[in-house]
Every structure is written in C-alpha cells, then in structure tokens.
Amino acid sequence: MKAAVMLGIGKMGFEERPVPVPKDDEALVKVEYVGVCGSDLHYYENGAIGRYVVEPPFVLGHECGGTVVKVGRNVQNVKPGDRVALEPGKTCGHCDFCKEGLYNLCPEVEFFATPPIDGVFQEYVAHRADLCFRLPDNVSTMEGALIEPLAVGFHAAIQGDAHFGQTALVTGAGCIGLVSMLALKARGVTDIYVADVLSSRLHKAKELGATEVIDSGKEDLVARLNELTGGRGTDIIVETSGCEAVARQAIGAARRGSTVVWVGYSASGNMTLPMSEVLDKELTFRTVFRYRNIYPLAIRAVEEGKVDLKGIVTNIFEFDDIQRAMDMSVSDKENIVKSVIRIG
Numbered sequence: 001m002k003a004a005v006m007l008g009i010g011k012m013g014f015e016e017r018p019v020p021v022p023k024d025d026e027a028l029v030k031v032e033y034v035g036v037c038g039s040d041l042h043y044y045e046n047g048a049i050g051r052y053v054v055e056p057p058f059v060l061g062h063e064c065g066g067t068v069v070k071v072g073r074n075v076q077n078v079k080p081g082d083r084v085a086l087e088p089g090k091t092c093g094h095c096d097f098c099k100e101g102l103y104n105l106c107p108e109v110e111f112f113a114t115p116p117i118d119g120v121f122q123e124y125v126a127h128r129a130d131l132c133f134r135l136p137d138n139v140s141t142m143e144g145a146l147i148e149p150l151a152v153g154f155h156a157a158i159q160g161d162a163h164f165g166q167t168a169l170v171t172g173a174g175c176i177g178l179v180s181m182l183a184l185k186a187r188g189v190t191d192i193y194v195a196d197v198l199s200s201r202l203h204k205a206k207e208l209g210a211t212e213v214i215d216s217g218k219e220d221l222v223a224r225l226n227e228l229t230g231g232r233g234t235d236i237i238v239e240t241s242g243c244e245a246v247a248r249q250a251i252g253a254a255r256r257g258s259t260v261v262w263v264g265y266s267a268s269g270n271m272t273l274p275m276s277e278v279l280d281k282e283l284t285f286r287t288v289f290r291y292r293n294i295y296p297l298a299i300r301a302v303e304e305g306k307v308d309l310k311g312i313v314t315n316i317f318e319f320d321d322i323q324r325a326m327d328m329s330v331s332d333k334e335n336i337v338k339s340v341i342r343i344g
C-alpha cells in the first residue's frame with residue numbers, strides 16, 4: 001500500500017508498505033478521507049510537540065473515515081462494506097482512568113500520529129474494531145473523518161454544561177473553534193458570538209450560524225461583547241485560540257459566575273492570566289483534552305442535521321498532492337480553515 005511519510009521538517013514523500021493484517025479484535029479499513037489537523041501541521045513545521053518528537057519516516061494524520069474491508073475473527077460490531085469513522089486513541093482499559101470512563105486521560109494511550117505511533121495518511125489501517133463507528137447512510141466518509149475534531153467541540157460544550165437559553169463566546173475561529181460553535185448550537189445555546197482576527201474565518205463562522213462575529217484585531221472584544229449582550233456578558237466562553245492576549249480579553253469579557261472552557265494550547269505551553277479578576281468574578285475553569293464517549297453522539301448530531309460538518313471544509317486535496325496540501329495549510333491560514341486529504 002502507499003503511505004505518505006514525513007521525511008523531515010517541511011518535507012513529505014511516499015513509501016510502499018505492507019497492507020496490515022487485522023488481529024482478532026481489529027478491522028482492516030480502506031482509508032478514504034483524512035483531515036489535516038493543527039497537530040499534523042505543528043509536527044510538519046517543527047518536528048515535535050513537547051516530548052513527542054518525530055523520527056522520520058513518520059506517518060501523520062489521525063482524523064479518518066473509510067470502509068471496512070476485512071475483520072478479525074472476534075469482531076462483531078462491524079463487517080466488510082461498513083463505512084466507519086475511526087476514533088484514533090487506543091487506551092489500556094485497565095488503569096483507574098479507563099475504569100472510571102475517563103479514558104482520554106489514560107497514560108498508556110496509543111494515539112494515531114503521536115510519535116512513535118504512525119498515523120493514517122495511508123491507504124489502509126488495521127484498528128481496534130470497538131473504535132470503528134458505523135456511519136449512517138446520509139453521513140459521508142469525509143464527514144466521518146471530521147467526527148474526530150467535532151468530538152473535541154462536543155467535549156468542550158459538555159465540559160461547559162452548555163444548554164438551551166445560554167449565551168456563549170468562542171475565541172478563535174479555526175477548525176476547533178468552529179466545531180465548538182457547532183456543538184454549542186447543537187446543545188441548544190441560544191446566542192453564540194465568535195471572535196478572531198482573520199476576516200475569512202469570521203465569514204465562515206457567520207456562514208455556519210454564529211449570532212455575530214467580532215474582529216478582535218480591530219475591535220475591543222470586551223466592549224463589543226458588552227454591547228451585543230446589553231452588558232450581561234456570556235454564560236460560557238470556549239477559548240480555542242491558544243493566544244494569551246485573547247485569553248486575557250476573554251476573562252475580561254466573562255460574566256460573573258460564568259464558565260471558561262480552555263481548549264487551545266499556547267505556543268509556549270504557558271500563559272499569564274489576571275487571576276485577581278478570575279477570583280473576583282468567581283469564574284469556573286474547565287479544560288479539554290481530546291474527548292471521551294463522544295463519537296456516537298457526534299455521529300448522531302450529523303445524521304440528524306444538527307451539525308453541518310461539510311461546511312467547515314475549505315480545501316480537499318488528492319493524496320498524491322499531499323506535499324502541496326501541507327505547505328498550503330501552513331502558509332495560507334488566512335483562507336484555509338480546514339483541509340482534507342482524499343486518499344482513495
């Protein structure tokens with residue numbers, strides 16, 4: 001099979017590798033679409049994220065949708081011909097976190113495209129069948145690939161206890177900001193404001209249903225949000241930008257007693273925040289690391305038309321064009337919100 005591999009910083013190539021043989025509890029999936037995630041781009045640009053260092057040749061990509069072609073002898077939940085979305089993290093199943101249902105916190109997780117575990121920019125992958133979720137007839141395998149980032153958005157909304165009648169602010173209108181907005185809408189949040197500095201991303205947020213957008217590079221975020229909410233502020237803030245200046249503004253905009261959900265990572269891994277204001281407002285901080293027990297819910301939301309996943313995709317690249325896909329996704333953030341690779 002053909003596999004796209006990272007050969008070094010900013011360099012992609014192809015290798016021929018054997019088609020995996022599924023184990024007794026695995027399904028062999030023909031990969032059809034893979035989303036390009038911000039983590040893929042970070043590895044591509046920098047060669048590492050924290051302690052996770054790429055050793056070339058390395059396969060990137062963890063947002064995957066495809067079709068089952070073969071199953072192991074113990075597999076019962078999927079069969080050849082089923083179209084599936086793949087949840088990319090294999091956890092140990094026996095640690096306290098796994099036993100408590102908090103499996104996203106498992107210290108032994110093996111996650112696609114997190115070194116040394118290869119990802120899915122390749123034609124086939126063998127994956128644990130219980131992590132392969134069947135797609136309804138009206139959900140495409142491209143949408144199946146995007147269930148992964150949508151799961152992050154739903155986890156953020158759930159962490160913030162989002163519900164009908166509330167008002168929310170999402171800071172950052174990249175892919176994760178947009179899927180967070182879509183998840184908030186699906187959970188009934190009434191008014192959702194989205195802030196960013198890129199006009200193309202704000203246009204996309206408005207197109208997907210934001211109540212109003214705020215160009216935080218040109219407008220005072222706190223003043224504008226107060227104007228839009230009649231001085232009330234918002235019940236929930238979902239911070240996805242990872243930018244300290246924006247995070248500080250978000251705290252300034254937060255209503256007393258409200259919840260701030262932290263999703264975005266800062267470039268340095270650190271932020272200095274106005275904790276006296278946090279304490280004075282008695283804000284609740286919740287954080288997000290990937291997701292847990294979300295895939296069925298996210299798939300159902302797309303099936304029922306509550307979430308327009310196709311709408312976040314701005315660019316679809318062919319597999320053979322993966323070098324250009326990665327380069328453009330890095331260099332043209334003004335116009336590219338979400339890239340998807342069509343594998344086959």
